[in-house]
Amino acid sequence: MPPHLSVVPADPAARAGRPVPVDLAETANQAFAYAAGVLPPAVRVSSRGLDGPPRRIAVHPIELRRLIVTLLMRSAEAMDGTGVVTVALSDAVLDDPTALRLGVPPGPYAVLNFADGVGPTVDRTTLTDISALVARWRGAIAIEPGTSRRGRLAVYVPIAGQH
Numbered sequence: 001m002p003p004h005l006s007v008v009p010a011d012p013a014a015r016a017g018r019p020v021p022v023d024l025a026e027t028a029n030q031a032f033a034y035a036a037g038v039l040p041p042a043v044r045v046s047s048r049g050l051d052g053p054p055r056r057i058a059v060h061p062i063e064l065r066r067l068i069v070t071l072l073m074r075s076a077e078a079m080d081g082t083g084v085v086t087v088a089l090s091d092a093v094l095d096d097p098t099a100l101r102l103g104v105p106p107g108p109y110a111v112l113n114f115a116d117g118v119g120p121t122v123d124r125t126t127l128t129d130i131s132a133l134v135a136r137w138r139g140a141i142a143i144e145p146g147t148s149r150r151g152r153l154a155v156y157v158p159i160a161g162q163h
Contacts, residue, residue, distance in 0.1 A: 019058040019137065021160040024110045025050040025089055027061055031068035032087075039072060042082035049089035055110040058160040059137045067130055071114050071153065074122055086115040092156065102140035108162050109139070112155040122153065130155075 032045050039045070057064075068087075075085040090111045099106040122130075122143065131141050139157035 019060055021056040021058050022061045022064065023054040024057050024112065025055060027064050028068055028087065028089065028112065031065040034065065035069050035072045039076050040081035043076040043079065044084045045072060046084050046086045048086065055089065055091065056160040057110050057137070057157040059157065063133055067133060070126065070130065074126060075114060088113045102142060102156060104138065104140045104156065108159040109156045110159055114153045
């Protein structure tokens, strides 16, 4: 296993399985590095918004990396092993109606968007698993099905210390 995906987190709280503040962009880049070795050669990951200011979220870092790799793998399957998965990191301040629709409190969130294949092909079991995981982080998943092989999935996670 590559050293950046070590199964023993350095932080004592993370070793105990408790969420810790992590930089979403840094953790996403670690997941991309790992995924490069397991995705089909004809699948490319394009990322946007990962070079901005740190977006600290309270999660278990290994769980976050696994979530990202799982979504990349599902996207690759949806594209029949060829194409580009676009992953974009952004910020959102959810107002009351949007937060209510997503089932989370209003406030600032980091949003990890996956596009090109994920939305329409996330099977029920995978969706249940990732939704439960993100709910433990007090976040939410939003799926916007696309046409044919295109769709979008957004993972909303609250900014650490701001909820």
